[in-house]
Amino acid sequence: MSDKKKVLIIDDDPAICESVKAILDANGFDASFALSGKEGLEAFRKTNPDIVLCDMMMEDIDSGGQVTKIMKTERPGTPVFLLSTIGDATAANVGLAEYGFSGVFQKPVNFDLLLAVIGRYAKA
Numbered sequence: 001m002s003d004k005k006k007v008l009i010i011d012d013d014p015a016i017c018e019s020v021k022a023i024l025d026a027n028g029f030d031a032s033f034a035l036s037g038k039e040g041l042e043a044f045r046k047t048n049p050d051i052v053l054c055d056m057m058m059e060d061i062d063s064g065g066q067v068t069k070i071m072k073t074e075r076p077g078t079p080v081f082l083l084s085t086i087g088d089a090t091a092a093n094v095g096l097a098e099y100g101f102s103g104v105f106q107k108p109v110n111f112d113l114l115l116a117v118i119g120r121y122a123k124a
Helices: 016-027 036-045 063-074 087-094 109-122
Strands: 004-012 030-034 049-056 080-084 104-108
Touching: 004 016, 004 036, 016 030, 016 109, 030 036, 036 049, 036 063, 049 063, 049 109, 063 080, 104 109
Parallel strands: 004 030, 004 049, 049 080, 080 104
Antiparallel strands: none
16 A cells, blocks of 8 residues: 555646646646646545645636535645746735635646645655
């Protein structure tokens, strides 16, 4: 039985999903991804991830926020991080706490920062 921490990536950009998954897998995580909010919720319920990375703008402008609210209602202890092309601006204008995000990662993702931050959450 594996003790790798499971990370779910929810983003409608396959290139983002595949690159983030490759980095996480190469660094000892068990990563999977979903390409829509609906698929993301299904994967969340099926795989029971330890950490979630979720884009805000997918099918609808705030679909990531709505998906995150549902995930945080179902499993409040799961850290969910926002993936955004406008990271700091989004963080300033979107109520991160309102949606339940634990933090924000700017796209393109700084993999060193990503690994450092989720590594801390994975040890908690």
